[in-house]
Amino acid sequence: MNEFAKPEKNQKLVLIVDDDPTVRESLELMVSQAGYRVQTAASGVEGISLAWGEEKPFAIIFDIMMSDMDGFDMAGQLFHAEKTKGVPLILLTTPSGLKDRRKGARNNMNFITKPFRPSQLLGLLENFKNPTIESAA
Secondary structure, three states, X not given: OOOOOOOOOOOOEEEEEOOOHHHHHHHHHHHHHOOOEEEEEOOHHXXXXXXXXXXXXXXEEEEOOOOOOOHHHHHHHHHHOHHHOOOOEXXXXXXXXXXXXXXXXXXXXXXXXXXXXXXHHHHHHHHHHOOOHHHHO
């Protein structure tokens, strides 16, 4: 559980999956300070296990390049499972990974290129909370 902010029952749960502890902790701090509850996982396998656990995450943030599992493989499993169907997926990528966006476009994935501004990620999370009429259609 998040050590940076006291969780409240009505806060939405965001799952962060990254095998780099520095990135994972930075994302956890950023997201928790924005008012979300956070769970973290150090691998794709652990992330999937948490995503399919007791509480359905509001959104899942994960890196495309992880040591145990390709982010697209993880996304495919999450996308096709009933437990996580409809959960917004945010994939973190490098500029060289931009060409991989085409792989994810068909599965309604969202991409953020590293390095990114916190406002990019937090704005995306806010959009998921308050979808516009256009994006809901």
